[in-house]
Amino acid sequence: MARPIVTLTTDFGTRDNYVAAMKAVMLKTNPELNIIDITNEIRRHDIMEACFIIANTYHYFPNWTIHVVVVDPTVGSNRRAIVASINSHHFIAPDNGVLSGLFQDPEDIAVYEIDAEHYYLRPLSSTFHGRDIFAPVAAWLAKGVEIENFGEKIDDYVDLQLPVPELVEEGKLQAEIIHVDSFGNLITNVTRAQFEQMLDESENHAFELAAEGLLINDLKRIYAECDKDAPAALFGSTSQLEIAARQRSASEILGFEKGAKLTIKFS
Amino acid sequence: MARPIVTLTTDFGTRDNYVAAMKAVMLKTNPELNIIDITNEIRRHDIMEACFIIANTYHYFPNWTIHVVVVDPTVGSNRRAIVASINSHHFIAPDNGVLSGLFQDPEDIAVYEIDAEHYYLRPLSSTFHGRDIFAPVAAWLAKGVEIENFGEKIDDYVDLQLPVPELVEEGKLQAEIIHVDSFGNLITNVTRAQFEQMLDESENHAFELAAEGLLINDLKRIYAECDKDAPAALFGSTSQLEIAARQRSASEILGFEKGAKLTIKFS
Amino acid sequence: MARPIVTLTTDFGTRDNYVAAMKAVMLKTNPELNIIDITNEIRRHDIMEACFIIANTYHYFPNWTIHVVVVDPTVGSNRRAIVASINSHHFIAPDNGVLSGLFQDPEDIAVYEIDAEHYYLRPLSSTFHGRDIFAPVAAWLAKGVEIENFGEKIDDYVDLQLPVPELVEEGKLQAEIIHVDSFGNLITNVTRAQFEQMLDESENHAFELAAEGLLINDLKRIYAECDKDAPAALFGSTSQLEIAARQRSASEILGFEKGAKLTIKFS
Numbered sequence: 001m002a003r004p005i006v007t008l009t010t011d012f013g014t015r016d017n018y019v020a021a022m023k024a025v026m027l028k029t030n031p032e033l034n035i036i037d038i039t040n041e042i043r044r045h046d047i048m049e050a051c052f053i054i055a056n057t058y059h060y061f062p063n064w065t066i067h068v069v070v071v072d073p074t075v076g077s078n079r080r081a082i083v084a085s086i087n088s089h090h091f092i093a094p095d096n097g098v099l100s101g102l103f104q105d106p107e108d109i110a111v112y113e114i115d116a117e118h119y120y121l122r123p124l125s126s127t128f129h130g131r132d133i134f135a136p137v138a139a140w141l142a143k144g145v146e147i148e149n150f151g152e153k154i155d156d157y158v159d160l161q162l163p164v165p166e167l168v169e170e171g172k173l174q175a176e177i178i179h180v181d182s183f184g185n186l187i188t189n190v191t192r193a194q195f196e197q198m199l200d201e202s203e204n205h206a207f208e209l210a211a212e213g214l215l216i217n218d219l220k221r222i223y224a225e226c227d228k229d230a231p232a233a234l235f236g237s238t239s240q241l242e243i244a245a246r247q248r249s250a251s252e253i254l255g256f257e258k259g260a261k262l263t264i265k266f267s
Numbered sequence: 268m269a270r271p272i273v274t275l276t277t278d279f280g281t282r283d284n285y286v287a288a289m290k291a292v293m294l295k296t297n298p299e300l301n302i303i304d305i306t307n308e309i310r311r312h313d314i315m316e317a318c319f320i321i322a323n324t325y326h327y328f329p330n331w332t333i334h335v336v337v338v339d340p341t342v343g344s345n346r347r348a349i350v351a352s353i354n355s356h357h358f359i360a361p362d363n364g365v366l367s368g369l370f371q372d373p374e375d376i377a378v379y380e381i382d383a384e385h386y387y388l389r390p391l392s393s394t395f396h397g398r399d400i401f402a403p404v405a406a407w408l409a410k411g412v413e414i415e416n417f418g419e420k421i422d423d424y425v426d427l428q429l430p431v432p433e434l435v436e437e438g439k440l441q442a443e444i445i446h447v448d449s450f451g452n453l454i455t456n457v458t459r460a461q462f463e464q465m466l467d468e469s470e471n472h473a474f475e476l477a478a479e480g481l482l483i484n485d486l487k488r489i490y491a492e493c494d495k496d497a498p499a500a501l502f503g504s505t506s507q508l509e510i511a512a513r514q515r516s517a518s519e520i521l522g523f524e525k526g527a528k529l530t531i532k533f534s
Numbered sequence: 535m536a537r538p539i540v541t542l543t544t545d546f547g548t549r550d551n552y553v554a555a556m557k558a559v560m561l562k563t564n565p566e567l568n569i570i571d572i573t574n575e576i577r578r579h580d581i582m583e584a585c586f587i588i589a590n591t592y593h594y595f596p597n598w599t600i601h602v603v604v605v606d607p608t609v610g611s612n613r614r615a616i617v618a619s620i621n622s623h624h625f626i627a628p629d630n631g632v633l634s635g636l637f638q639d640p641e642d643i644a645v646y647e648i649d650a651e652h653y654y655l656r657p658l659s660s661t662f663h664g665r666d667i668f669a670p671v672a673a674w675l676a677k678g679v680e681i682e683n684f685g686e687k688i689d690d691y692v693d694l695q696l697p698v699p700e701l702v703e704e705g706k707l708q709a710e711i712i713h714v715d716s717f718g719n720l721i722t723n724v725t726r727a728q729f730e731q732m733l734d735e736s737e738n739h740a741f742e743l744a745a746e747g748l749l750i751n752d753l754k755r756i757y758a759e760c761d762k763d764a765p766a767a768l769f770g771s772t773s774q775l776e777i778a779a780r781q782r783s784a785s786e787i788l789g790f791e792k793g794a795k796l797t798i799k800f801s
Contacts, residue, residue, distance in 0.1 A: 002565030007554070013449040014281070014548070017324040020274070020305040021504075024327030027303070031269030031329060035303075036561070036569075038554040044450065045514045057551040060558030060665070062565060073514055076489030126489050128504035131327070182547040183578065222610030222660050237555075237662035247579045247607055280716040281548070284591040287541070287572040288771075291594030294570070298536030298596060302570075311717065312781045340781055343756030393756050395771035398594070 003034040004142035005061060009054050010070040010130065011042040018128070022068070022135040025121055029139035038067075045073040047098050049258075051162070052179050055101030056238050058089050068130075068138050069093040076126035081114040081133050082157055083141065083150050090141060092134050097160035115151040165190050171202055171267065175241070177260040184249020186231075186256055190241040190264065202266035209233055209243075211262035214254060216243070229253065270301040271409035272328060276321050277337040277397065278309040285395070289335070289402040292388055296406035305334075312340040314365050316525075318429065319446045322368030323505050325356050335397075335405050336360040343393035348381040348400050349424055350408065350417050357408060359401050364427035382418040432457050438469055438534065442508070444527040451516020453498075453523055457508040457531065469533035476500055478529035481510070481521060496520065537568040538676035539595060543588050544604045544664065545576040552662070556602070556669040559655055563673035572601075579607040581632050583792075585696070586713045589635030590772050592623050602664075602672050603627040610660035615648040615667050616691055617675065617684050624675060626668050631694035649685040699724050705736055705801065709775070711794040718783020720765075720790055724775040724798065736800035743767055743777075745796035748788060750777070763787065 006026060012018035019040050026033055038057050042050045050071040058067050072079075072094040080095040087108045093099050095113070103109060114133060117124075119140050121132040137150055165175040165188075173194075179187040199205055209216040216233045223244055226232040231250035236242035241264075243250050251257065273293060279285035286307050293300055305324050309317045317338040325334050339346075339361040347362040354375045360366050362380070370376060381400060384391075386407050388399040404417055432442040432455075440461075446454040466472055476483040483500045490511055493499040498517035503509035510517050510529075518524065540560060546552035553574050560567050572591050576584045584605040592601050606613075606628040614629040621642045627633050629647070637643060648667060651658075653674050655666040671684055699709040699722075707728075713721040733739055743750040750767045757778055760766040765784035770776035777796075778784050785791065 005561060005565070014304075015306055015308040015449045017305055017320050018448075018504075020303065020324055021327050023303055024324065024329075024332075027272060027301075028327065028329045031272070031301075034561075034565075036554065036557055037548075038551055039549055041549040053551050057554055057558065060555050060562065062558075062562045065558075074489075074491040077491050125502075125504045125506075127501070131504065181552075182549045222608075224608045224611050234661070235659075237552075237659045237665065239659075281571075282573055282575040282716040284572055284587050285715075285771075287570065287591055288594050290570055291591065291596075291599075294539060294568075295594065295596045298539070298568075341756075341758045344758050392769075392771045392773075394768070398771065 003032045004030070005034045005036060005065045006138050006142060007036045007038045007058075007061065007065060007067045008040060009038040009042065009050055009067065010040045011044050011046065011050070012040050012070070012130070014040055018130065021128075021131045025131055025135040026139040029136055030143050033139065033142055042071050045071065047071050047096055047160070049179065050098045051101045051160070054091075054099070058102075059087070061089070063088040064090060066090040066092065066138050066142055068134050069098050070130040070134055071098055072096065072129065075129050081129060082111050082154070083114055083137060083147055084109065084111040085147055090147070092138050092141070094129070095158050097158040100158070100160040100162060103157075103159045110147070111154055111157045112147055113151040113154050116149060119150065163189055165194065168263070171198065172263060172265045173198070174261060174263050177256055177258055177262070180251045180256075180258055184245075184251040185236060186243040186250050186254070186260070187236060187238060188241045188243070188262065192235045192239045192241070195241055195264070198266045204267055206267050208265045208267070209262060210265070211256070211260065214243070214262070223247075270299045271297070272301045272303060272332045273405050273409060274303050274305045274325075274328065274332060274334045275307060276305040276309065276317055276334065277307045278311050278313065278317070279307050279337070279397070281307055285397065288398045292398055292402040293406040296403055297410050300406065300409055309338050312338065314338050314363055314427070316446065317365045318368045318427070321358075321366070325369075326354070328356070330355040331357060333357040333359065333405050333409055335401050336365050337397040337401055338365050339363065339396065342396050348396060349378050349421070350381055350404060350414055351376065351378040352414055357414070359405050359408070361396070362425050364425040367425070367427040367429060370424075370426045377414070378421055378424045379414055380418040380421050383416060386417065430456055432461065435530070438465065439530060439532045440465070441528060441530050444523055444525055444529070447518045447523075447525055451512075451518040452503060453510040453517050453521070453527070454503060454505060455508045455510070455529065459502045459506045459508070462508055462531070465533045471534055473534050475532045475534070476529060477532070478521075478523070478527065481529070483510070537566045538564070539568045539570060539599045540672050540676060541570050541572045541592075541595065541599060541601045542574060543572040543576065543584055543601065544574045545578050545580065545584070546574050546604070546664070548574055552664065555665045559665055559669040560673040563670055564677050567673065567676055576605050579605065581605050581630055581694070583713065584632045585635045585694070588625075588633070592636075593621070595623070597622040598624060600624040600626065600672050600676055602668050603632050604664040604668055605632050606630065606663065609663050615663060616645050616688070617648055617671060617681055618643065618645040619681055624681070626672050626675070628663070629692050631692040634692070634694040634696060637691075637693045644681070645688055645691045646681055647685040647688050650683060653684065697723055699728065702797070705732065706797060706799045707732070708795060708797050710796070711790055711792055714785045714790075714792055718779075718785040719770060720777040720784050720788070720794070721770060721772060722775045722777070722796065726769045726773045726775070729775055729798070732800045738801055740801050742799045742801070743796060744799070745788075745790070745794065748777070748796070
């Protein structure tokens, strides 16, 4: 039988022993685990970045993979810990909104507060629940402990509002850069489906994407078609509209960061 | 049966193929290994940092995990290679003091010089014993080769003096920052046990922690209780006294590096 | 039976989910895989660096390891995807020359264009073939699908000219720095065999290595014998001539980058 997979998404970095301590605790309880790093380089304390990463990654894994997501600036406070079953995957995280990207179809969501302390590592620290709570819960869940055993089902989990494109006038969207990847590609919150529908419905099937110092009115298909100096638009691997330059960082060229606004006018 | 675990703690970084070559050599000898990186980003040539990391991490792994620690600035010289059994774990390292943090209870320590050359990779390089000696020895040890087979038992292994807090006068400790983590938290060499005992024994159960530009006289419990701009003190996940700021780097705010001194006066 | 090993060599970095998405897709098809990162920090779009890394690493792994190499600046264009059997290992890569270092002995090389689309992930993106083509092909190959099933055998794969030392006059080589490792060691394209043969054949068995601001006429054996400030020459772990300084970056001291030229005169 295949070994159970546990993934890690954290802001712990890879210089310290924090990630290794979590893996160690998991393997001590369940030596059969196959632990895969999604990334441990979420920008420090950036809950929304972790949100983006896990929502765009989990579904490529086999069903019932256990995803541990730890970006936890209020660790040790009264924020709750949760374990959830969503779309045939398991998630373990602080209840601070880091899973917000996943709470779309209420029918497929069951969220439990973690409070069964006998599964915790002892002594329990107040500063590192990744090691002391999330890791052992993941290992026991992978061993077959039923999700109900970790605590009570809750409905009032934190569900943050993710930025969606706004229809500011007929045929005109205000959109936003929601992720800058490490190539410097600027990923917007406009999906291919939404873009194509608005383009279809427009009179001339034309569009104009505008932001400070940027004006784009055609789509490229691949990065190699983009210009080296003038960033262009295309649909990237997340099927979201992306602004990119050929073999260069569009973020550096334009000086755009996450949160930068842009408008798309279809005409 | 669970696969044998080998951990890696090195200063090789992750850009080159050095870590991968070690993993390759191990898997060629023993394809069943589960190789876990503790970190490969020890500060270059910093034996004391590797010392801190391995001593604070190994015990979270299952017993008899094999820990390979390679920070080895004098590789190829007459420094010895060692394999050790300590507190029911195995360690493989250059004999340069990198395991010093583990040599506390002589009853649980057995150290062997590695000189059984038939276990080495051929040809043996003079610059990369991680790949040519430590990796194959780890793989053979995990396969069941007895530790005595790698060489003679020795007692004169290098055991460096680690910095411990000094009682400079009645009720006053001089302590030291022994690790700066990648969040910028400043970890001191004062343990919770020592701190609490001195606080208990003091007249008013009060303390004053002082360093250049820093004066602290209370303890926080969690990071979220710390101020963003004025670093505070708390016990971190190693159970050692730590100086930290909320969601910021205390190291940057204070300009403190590893080795910075501080005093704690109990009154 | 040991789990099949797949290695990854990419320029995707570790901050994003690109590497994790590839691993996820592979594990979904074949949960038994043991996926090992060679490195995901190839300099962005640097085909020659990936070439150097994979050629110097693959042979340490067990035979028939599957090596996935993705540095792919023209992804989505008409560049082909290939799967190859070379020297009893498997390789999967874009056909852009990234495997050039391996194409030395035509007898041991069989290269196939990948075009069996039923193995691809659906929907197929035009920007991320690592996830959509290379990962699933690796997983199916590891599951026992015959290499011929992925497409037609080809002979016109891209084979880039790698820089080799040039005999500019009798007894005088012009060589080149072909890799700068993360320690700052400068690795040249002169092999130990070539160097030793020319030294043997020279009259006085002496040599003079010269480059801008650098003059070396002896060989060190290990890094610890090098000077801290004046870089020296030695044979490193690849058996190639290397310029290094003791516990410092020779690249920084000399200001040399990849591509820097040097001459070696034997006399």
